[in-house]
Amino acid sequence: MPAMGNTFGHIFRVTTFGESHGGGIGVVIDGCPPRIAISDADIQRELDRRRPGQSKITTQRKEEDQCEILSGIFEGKTLGTPVAIAVRNKDARPEDYSEIAAKFRPSHADYTYEAKYGIRNWQGGGRASARETVGRVAAGAVAKKVLSTFYPDFEIVTYVAQIHDIVAKINRSTVKMKDVEKNIVRCPDVAEAKRMISLIEQVRDEGDSIGGVIECVARGLAAGIGEPVFDKLEADLAKAMLSIPATKGFEIGSGFEATRMRGSQHNDPFEMHGKKIRTATNNSGGVQGGISNGEDIYFRVAFKPPATIAFQQKTVTSSKQDSELAARGRHDPCVLPRAVPIVEAMAALVLCDHALRHHAIGGRLE
């Protein structure tokens, strides 16, 4: 793990680079096992799910996000060497950002980057732009391939569970990826999905923004994955999720609701299902003592409303004068539909890295 924060993972290690404006952005994956089949299309498919301009409820910026694999793959298979993937930056409209050069946008990273580095690329958010997540999503596509190779039953499903005050009803145990992708808000509850879309459109028209909750469930992993103590599976998932822009909270299994339960309700009794040890309930969220128990791993992530809104807001200038600012440009009124593949990618990175860590001490040799 790096000192400076642009690398994630211990064995399956992902380093992203790039600002929203400049030559380009991308990712280098070190520690990818060899002989994993992977194609450009596998990666591009995931990038397209994250891409701006994909539907009427996302930003209308046109970014093709065409990926190029620079290294690490030969005749359709990973070599065991670093997989480098780059995406060129296009569609720059620096004039959209001219005002930002001199003023700090409220609840953005403009001021904190300035405080930290004494310099910042003020074009479009620079390194703090959500565009940085392109590299994460590309790496996540590779991680999912690795996990499917080692665990044939592996499956990960991520979806919007709540937009503002609209809460979807979803059967977490049975929901499938195809249910997620059948509407533009990526919520498997068809009725609530419609209401969510209407609300996002309304808020966008008002120049405002809203947040919500994304839920993710991973199935088909073995028991025994995860490291006790500091690198518990839930700890690394929490870190992964809170590293995504605009997130404010994380809960695994019973989450904050557990605080109002009694031990006698909360405990998950073990029981034999044929020759397999299972739990009767799953308040643990598939993880006990930081290690997977073979049940579904599920967790929830809170997203705040995006900071960029059309309203005039109070702020200060970089020369320390009180001022005002209103956003221009084309922005997401709600990041959740496009954040679904990001949450999924980060979860895949955590699970893939932990699976390889488990193998390192003999975990798959039993």
Place this chain on the structure above:
Amino acid sequence: MPAMGNTFGHIFRVTTFGESHGGGIGVVIDGCPPRIAISDADIQRELDRRRPGQSKITTQRKEEDQCEILSGIFEGKTLGTPVAIAVRNKDARPEDYSEIAAKFRPSHADYTYEAKYGIRNWQGGGRASARETVGRVAAGAVAKKVLSTFYPDFEIVTYVAQIHDIVAKINRSTVKMKDVEKNIVRCPDVAEAKRMISLIEQVRDEGDSIGGVIECVARGLAAGIGEPVFDKLEADLAKAMLSIPATKGFEIGSGFEATRMRGSQHNDPFEMHGKKIRTATNNSGGVQGGISNGEDIYFRVAFKPPATIAFQQKTVTSSKQDSELAARGRHDPCVLPRAVPIVEAMAALVLCDHALRHHAIGGRLE
């Protein structure tokens, strides 16, 4: 950061060791700056806050947890070399654990350790015991000393904000450590603290257990601390908190409530306070883009009810037979009072490590 999960931090690096039974437990801190004044008493004071048997609402196990500094401190000051601190194990009652050798306790780590390692120390939870946190608390005491040396206004206050359904009213901006320590449940709201204590006693008498929420606020740090992208301050805090036994959730600043707010409400406007850039509100929780903005950093952690209860519960044996189990021994009906110093220690470890990381690229030279 280690591959195997018993080390935390990048520059101020903490490695804990030890099982609940066996020779002893402890911690090695590498990367501690030299010439920081620290005494045995500074460390022992924190260990005593975590110690079992400290009040009527904690487990009645008697563990003195007397710390011994083995290295790294000379004539009352750190040398810049590893600070090793050990605590001997005492008061073993292996007979309390005989049944556990053959049966997996529900919602404990017994089964997952067995699945992972094919071996476990079944005496008292082994490495999964909360006793492991002794090393964290000792290291946190050192981290707080370092932070106070570099940031004289640094202050961290951690307290119980909720027990089961009892929610305390606390002014997060003004609450002080002395308010916390004036009752045994470590809740600064005196009235609710009394109700919390009664509830814990009642639940204990019923043989059951309950959870709650701990809140932590850190004041007096500079703007600019934290690494963008993967090692955002909130990401590392989330990881730190979810690495504590019995935690199920984390939220920073507005947290899950942010999911129901609009951007126009949620944004924190900047304004000049004299020559200092401040925000009018603090929904961000003191962190923007992963970097501190100079406001109070605050977050909340959800704890589930402890898994060890006196009830007869369904489980399975290690030879894969359905069975039943009831806990014996002396256990905490609610971990929150003793978890307060653990949350505080982990927060201090994150903040100290990030402060040093910031210095590495010149952060204190401005």
Place this chain on the structure above:
Amino acid sequence: MPAMGNTFGHIFRVTTFGESHGGGIGVVIDGCPPRIAISDADIQRELDRRRPGQSKITTQRKEEDQCEILSGIFEGKTLGTPVAIAVRNKDARPEDYSEIAAKFRPSHADYTYEAKYGIRNWQGGGRASARETVGRVAAGAVAKKVLSTFYPDFEIVTYVAQIHDIVAKINRSTVKMKDVEKNIVRCPDVAEAKRMISLIEQVRDEGDSIGGVIECVARGLAAGIGEPVFDKLEADLAKAMLSIPATKGFEIGSGFEATRMRGSQHNDPFEMHGKKIRTATNNSGGVQGGISNGEDIYFRVAFKPPATIAFQQKTVTSSKQDSELAARGRHDPCVLPRAVPIVEAMAALVLCDHALRHHAIGGRLE
């Protein structure tokens, strides 16, 4: 530091990627301090020193090695974000390598990559090609800029000290970069340089290859840089040098000659030079207990003769049959002239990383 070996350094962290054939090669630098002035030309100048085809005694392959900065630099200064630099692959002649697909070249990495990964890119050596060092040299150019910013007297001079049995006479204390660059073999001893060039040409014409020794001296660093115990400055320099293709040995200061000296000869007495503590001799090579003492840091690196020769050699096929093989293509009869900037780059990476590590615990604040 990574689990999988394509990253170097702890704070100033360099990750290289790319095979000799395929999309391209490059490097991502994380942890570069902000506001360091750096231009494309600064980097290109170093790449040109490493470039094939630069003189009559190197391989005649034409690789332009034109670098492109993708991120991390804005208006001529580093941002504190990852600096990504890529070089496209060109001039592929896959027909040169067709035979290698089926046969393991003696003393190359063909067989060991196959043994490790079960797959390899057999075009031109793939990841094991010395072409990988392009990324190191680019990163080294940045590291030298950082060191010069923090230590204005910093200077690093690297040169060929021996080719085969021709040993140059060089005053290590006074030699300058301009002395090195005035001939194509990069040896500051003009007379011996001529003999070296003749020998390399002769060996090339015979289809054979030769090795030699490169020496490096770094001046102008403060005392106090380097970490005791495992990450001693000399330990990290040794690792850096032995990570360069074709190296077989490393010695610092008195090196292997120290084994035949007595302590009374070898010790470097301290003496005051004005207000500065200096040593009368420098058998230590500028490092004591793993930490710089302010004297010149110097070391030597042994390079073997390149494995690729025109002779027919015994080998085996990938289907485990005895066979024979003779190299085709355009190869270096002696790698040392082009290895000088690589040794220098790796030394700069080690020194820069250690300088920042020293700052992290307060080293520049005194």
Place this chain on the structure above:
Amino acid sequence: MPAMGNTFGHIFRVTTFGESHGGGIGVVIDGCPPRIAISDADIQRELDRRRPGQSKITTQRKEEDQCEILSGIFEGKTLGTPVAIAVRNKDARPEDYSEIAAKFRPSHADYTYEAKYGIRNWQGGGRASARETVGRVAAGAVAKKVLSTFYPDFEIVTYVAQIHDIVAKINRSTVKMKDVEKNIVRCPDVAEAKRMISLIEQVRDEGDSIGGVIECVARGLAAGIGEPVFDKLEADLAKAMLSIPATKGFEIGSGFEATRMRGSQHNDPFEMHGKKIRTATNNSGGVQGGISNGEDIYFRVAFKPPATIAFQQKTVTSSKQDSELAARGRHDPCVLPRAVPIVEAMAALVLCDHALRHHAIGGRLE
């Protein structure tokens, strides 16, 4: 890998702690695979080989170095949790060191520690004392057990190959551990061993010191171990060796002699031995492109004469005055006999860590 230098390894990670005086010294091993059989005696045996006072040619200080296993082992087997081993400090004679508090010993780390940290434990060398290697040797004993478990033919033999100008004749391919241990200088050439012992005694009586070369050979590992690029097996071995106090050089396989060979002599032709790919010669030292090829891995380490001698030497005081100093106390006239188990331990740590890294990406699953 740590930022601050007291940890070694990526998966099998070793952190040492302790000064030569103070509570004690020791080691924490994280990432040790579970279910490895190991006893106190396995560790104590190695510590006894390193122990002062073991023969007439080592220092006569009496240190028992009795190890205590604090954690990580249960009923004779590793748990997969951190193995902590501590050794108490005894036999302190602070009066031996009183002069050192005020004067920097030539070619010791006194001055550089002071320059780095602004504080030092001047009793007996503090952290820079060779006593720190107790932790390395203890960890090496565990690493050898792990390697023997995974590779039943694994064998490592380390011996003194040269003392000052006395060079032993040893058949590197056949020499065994029992040949090493049959004399006190640990040189398998019986005739030269006698001369070495006489020379060490003579030099000791003169109050002077001498150095030499230790050679190490590891047999029985599979092909495929080692990471290409920065973490080449020879790079990590070089780092490991140069991290040992008093070392000045490292060479693998043909080493510095390779600089005077031609490619046609140096290349190791492949040939089939039954179904196994072997090399006819082994100038590579068992490593090609940073990865083991299944042949014996061998390397050599240069040790300088110890800095502590009985002669009056020029030096300076900590208050920057020219002065003189002569060592008191009981010191090694030649460190090599006691350094043999240290070299062996460090080699085992490198090989064990790389073996586990190889397993992490599937290396043992083929």
